[in-house]
Amino acid sequence: MADGFAAPVDFATGFAHGFTPEVEALTAPLFAKLQGKVTPFEWRMHAPLIAEINALKRAKNAVILAHNYMTPEIFHGVGDYVGDSLGLAREAQRAEAEIIVQAGVHFMAETSKILSPDKKVLIPDPLAGCSLASSITGADVRLIKQRYPGVPVVTYVNTTADVKAETDICCTSANAVQVVEHAAREWGVDRAILIPDEFLARNVARQTDVRIIAWAGRCEVHERFSAADIAEMRQSWPDAEILAHPECPTEVLEASDFAGSTAAMSDYVSQRKPKRVILITECSMADNVAVDAPETEFVRPCNLCPHMKRITLQNIRDALLFDRFEVTVDPAIAERARAAVQRMIDMPPPVVPARYDLVRARHHVDVELI
Ligand code: 13P
Ligand code: SF4
Secondary structure, three states: OOOOOOOOEEOOOOEEOOOOHHHHHHHHHHHHHOEOOEOHHHHHHHHHHHHHHHHHHHHHOEEEEEEOOOOHHHHOOOOOEEEOHHHHHHHHHHOOOOEEEEEOOHHHHHHHHHHOOOOEEEOOOOOOOOOOHHHOOHHHHHHHHHHOOOOOEEEEOOOOHHHHHOOOEEEOOOOHHHHHHHHHHHHOOOEEEEEOEHHHHHHHHOOOOOEEEEOOEOOOOHHHOOHHHHHHHHHHOOOOEEEEOOOOOHHHHHHOOEEOOHHHHHHHHHHHOOOEEEEEOEHHHHHHHHHOOOOOEEEOOOEOOOOHHHOOHHHHHHHHHHOOOEOOOOHHHHHHHHHHHHHHHHOOOOOOOOOOOHHHOOOOOOOEEO
16 A cells, blocks of 8 residues: 655656656665566656655645556555445545545545545546446436335445435445345335345345345446356366456356455455455456465456546546646535445445355245336
């Protein structure tokens, strides 16, 4: 994780002086940590920006919240808090800085703004979207509620503030089973609406007695993995442990050894230290986890998230230097959305993080697709 640097920054022009001996010395410990993940050539480009960003953070009382899908030079170089969607939402609320720079996608920045209305929240590229967030609108949720009165609406955090405002309680992949069961219990019903990720909903349905009503949204990164991919990998690397994200199709999870949120996958590797592992998720995840897991060999099939990859050191530096691009949420919408996110945050953390362990699944039930 990033440490403070007293970088040689020219704030008048906003440009660092390049790969000077001072920058080289300041960033040498980080380069040593990223050895083998970043080439010396790349480092000569990254290091001045890393030094400049870390100096700007201090000068402007800012923190960077970096998702697990950020590239290693961002994740390890400038991220003050790193983790999954749930962890970053919690940190947004705890952060004492005046400025939050969200190194992630737009819905994450909106979530930070919803939870920290008095802070300035910046997203380095406002076009960093999400196929799940764009699959559903607040108007859609209002229609769903008309169709299923009295059924709690559980919404994945990968949604816009408008959608969260129509929601009873939010969830992430780290706690979806727990949230769905909590909502059904609180509402005194045996069903819950879990939107918008169809595959997450199907995977949750396999783990609970609560009947799930789902929406046909998909993560464009995880929907591309298939059971045939897993079978091929098993054949090529029979000793590898295969971990999948619950946004993948159910057949992928069935063929895997473990499934969980990005943080759960990272914890699996750091705690169990597998000899060889395959992470079925976005590409940067393995790069970041590998930095702290020298004893594990990573096979790296992956799909890039084009939205996450819009975030670069360059535009993080520009965000900090020029205070751009500020994320705002209509206060009336933010207030209603906050209630839904806060209900999730206030739930006690799960004793055991959701694993979507379909080998032990009690149910092979289908979901009702809206
Ligand atoms: P988590 O980090 O919550 O597992 O989510 C993954 C993801 O796709 C975020 O966009
Ligand atoms: Fe959205 Fe999938 Fe990209 Fe996450 S990985 S931001 S869910 S498209």
